[in-house]
Amino acid sequence: MTIAQVIAGTKAKRVGHENEQRICEWLNEEMGGNHIVDGTSKTKQDIIDIEENISYSLKSVSKN
Numbered sequence: 001m002t003i004a005q006v007i008a009g010t011k012a013k014r015v016g017h018e019n020e021q022r023i024c025e026w027l028n029e030e031m032g033g034n035h036i037v038d039g040t041s042k043t044k045q046d047i048i049d050i051e052e053n054i055s056y057s058l059k060s061v062s063k064n
Helices: 003-031
Strands: 035-037 047-049 054-056
Touching: 003 035, 003 047
Parallel strands: none
Antiparallel strands: 035 047, 047 054
């Protein structure tokens, strides 16, 4: 793996986490409920509405 690939992967992870936070905030504002970001890497749940027990899995689109 090259240094450029490591840097790109680190940036992609950061952008993904920022996206999760923005979407979570939007869901709370527009849809109500109590949405939280699940920051663990062991689950397929990125955002959880803890009041309704609903979870969301977010996928990023590759720009290749």
